[in-house]
Amino acid sequence: MTRPQPDTLRIQARLERPGFALDVDTAFPLEGVTALFGRSGCGKTTLLRIIAGLEHPPGGEVHFRDTAWQSGKTFVPLHRRRVGLVFQESTLLPHLSVRGNLLYGYKRTPEPLRRLHLDEVARLLGIDDLLERRADQLSGGQRQRVALGRALLTSPDLLLLDEPLNALDTQTKREIMPFLARLSEETGIPSLLVTHAPDEVERLATRVAFMHDGQLERLEPLRDALARADSPLFRDEGAVSVLQGELGPADEHGLHPFGPPEARYRVPSTPGATNGAGRQARLRIDARDVSIALSPPQDVSILNIIPVTIESLDEAPGHHGPARVLAVCRQDDGQTLMAELTQLSTERLGLQPGTRAHALVKAVAFLD
């Protein structure tokens, strides 16, 4: 048996179901957001349910910090684990008002353990005005925010989010993302996010656990997961880069500088986004929006031309047509930028690992 370690969540479990077997032995750091990423049916929800105590696989071990949640004969039931649960479909209790829902767990949390209170949570999630409404009078996005707030108000030690954005349309998703993104930062509560959407991982995760066929294949920081061409995150929608950096004040053209001088972007501000100057931001760049030039082009409309070194050239993921090449480039600030090129241009430019080049970035999007 392995010795439980502080500040990790250790799980060791095997579970057989008809046509499905889960076999996991891993430890998640209890810090930030850990995404459990994989296709539906890969066992990520089952793993989450084991952590919550909703599944009880015989012989399994679950240790939260130095507390045994499940070990031998020990089994702590869900209502004593102090975890917050949010599912994809609405789970508000229909016979209670929004306030009643929010306070359901708060009232059952021992007073000394209450770290978050109704006012601040309602403000954080923008639901102050909804408190007296009935649960069935809310839109999908409002319902998910209330469900999130209700979980937060138990001041949980761990948040378990099972595809919380899955049932929402794109617009509503966009409305909730910022709240989720702020969550772990502002509350300090570690969370596990089950998802099959790469954009949710890119936007929210600190690290990613890739699951496949009931196995946890790899647990790595988001930065590493985005720096390899064979990342499962790119399998369906192609490669992207996520850059982190500081956003400066807008210039006379309304463009904000982003990142250090050696890899400086100029990006337009997006309406609605809370992109005040001087804050940390994440930029998402589709590899298909990046071209490569050997010398800095002069007469070109593209604003963002970033010096890079080619690190590797691989077959691009997510394609079924003629072969395309994914160039993994290193910016001078050390961050990775992906460019998707045709085989022909790669040969014509004579690109090799180590080649100095310029990346022409046609479009960027803010992640938060």
Next chain:
Amino acid sequence: MFDLSPTDWMAIEVTLKLALYTTLILLVIATPIAWWLANGRGSPGVRTAVQALVALPLVLPPTVLGFYLLVLLGPAGPVGSTLESWGLNHLAFTFQGILIGSVIYSLPFAVQPLQQAFANLGRRPVEIAGSLGAGRIDRFVTVILPMTRGGFIVAATLAFAHTLGEFGVILMLGGAIPGETQVLSILIYDHAEAMDFDSAHRLSFGLLVFAFAVLFIVYAINRRFDTVRL
């Protein structure tokens, strides 16, 4: 119309007492059975067997049920003789005996509406309440009960009304001891057998009106709940 004999009044009392106790006992017994059938874990085979067992009184002639209960609870039966060896009375031809018979006979009428309500509810609200720190009983009182109120009302009504109309089981198991096992349906039968059609009619009509009134009130209440809390 209302000049009922003391025997009639006694039968009314026994009937109402029997229906009330049966309903209360059934709500206690049927709730866990229905929850387990709707959302429980365990092998599907066992669950199907229990489901079939619960539904048996729906298809069996009441006389069959009454006959086996008589054998079981009577002085020579395993239950009856055990009770007697402990210095207690056997249960054939007693109120307790027909109460046991009623509970078994009306079991499906209590289990099935509850099972339906619990299946519609699903496990999710209970899991959520658990994650919010609510223990077993807390979850039942604050989540399951309010969310499946309609199912409980229907289950209680059907169990009560079905017991009012019970005849065969009681005939076999209880006989017709006034004040003990003589319920209205039996007394009506006895009146009719004795060609006392006036007495039979008085009680029959009363029972008809009462049964309709109970069902009407309960469904009206249920409908209001349904529309208020959709």
